[in-house]
Amino acid sequence: GAGVSQSPRYKVAKRGQDVALRCDPISGHVSLFWYQQALGQGPEFLTYFQNEAQLDKSGLPSDRFFAERPEGSVSTLKIQRTQQEDSAVYLCASSYLDTQYFGPGTRLTVL
Amino acid sequence: AQSVTQLGSHVSVSEGALVLLRCNYSSSVPPYLFWYVQYPNQGLQLLLKYTTGATLVKGINGFEAEFKKSETSFHLTKPSAHMSDAAEYFCAVSDQRGGTSYGKLTFGQGTILTVHP
Numbered sequence: 291g292a293g294v295s296q297s298p299r300y301k302v303a304k305r306g307q308d309v310a311l312r313c314d315p316i317s318g319h320v321s322l323f324w325y326q327q328a329l330g331q332g333p334e335f336l337t338y339f340q341n342e343a344q345l346d347k348s349g350l351p352s353d354r355f356f357a358e359r360p361e362g363s364v365s366t367l368k369i370q371r372t373q374q375e376d377s378a379v380y381l382c383a384s385s386y387l388d389t390q391y392f393g394p395g396t397r398l399t400v401l
Numbered sequence: 402a403q404s405v406t407q408l409g410s411h412v413s414v415s416e417g418a419l420v421l422l423r424c425n426y427s428s429s430v431p432p433y434l435f436w437y438v439q440y441p442n443q444g445l446q447l448l449l450k451y452t453t454g455a456t457l458v459k460g461i462n463g464f465e466a467e468f469k470k471s472e473t474s475f476h477l478t479k480p481s482a483h484m485s486d487a488a489e490y491f492c493a494v495s496d497q498r499g500g501t502s503y504g505k506l507t508f509g510q511g512t513i514l515t516v517h518p
Contacts, residue, residue, distance in 0.1 A: 294444070321503065321504075330510075332493075333445070333508050335506065346503070383445075388450065392444035394442070
């Protein structure tokens with residue numbers, strides 16, 4: 291079956307613009323995670339959903355970051371007023387039992 | 402809080418040589434442990450995982466890892482490297498599922514494996 295998909299794969303934004311990153315999880319996966327991977331670093335946890343409920347948003351770096359999953363399937367990570375330090379790869383993962391399955395990521399570059 | 406340390410940000414081996422990528426973790430509860438591989442411009446692919454039971458776990462592409470509780474380690478090995486193994490490898494830890502735990506991953510910094518002919 292299809293894996294986790296993310297769009298767009300690449301996004302270039304001017305500083306101050308708002309961006310929206312989409313994640314389509316594997317069908318039927320209840321749990322969904324977002325991670326941020328800075329250049330040369332390991333991924334870092336941003337937020338977690340169980341169905342439509344956002345149960346943990348402790349990793350979101352500022353109130354400019356917002357995530358939603360209104361129908362318990364597709365999720366969107368929104369970043370308002372982007373800053374240069376937001377440049378990173380944003381990874382989405384959905385999970386079944388103990389294993390997380392990752393999408394290819396969205397590479398965000400803020401100029 | 403959990404943490405993961407991968408010793409060596411770059412490892413270089415010859416084709417056919419042993420691959421050893423080191424991972425040490427800290428966790429306040431018995432952890433679940435994972436190794437993921439990341440090829441350029443791709444997402445993370447699970448190589449293997451340890452949850453419970455046998456401490457030597459085998460994964461895809463000939464990789465294996467051994468959970469050593471006394472050493473808080475979960476090193477990744479492969480007896481004979483192939484050119485196609487060149488990639489970045491990440492060790493990760495999560496709390497066990499159950500109760501209020503949901504398994505978010507804490508990753509190490511990654512190790513880039515280079516394989517030369």
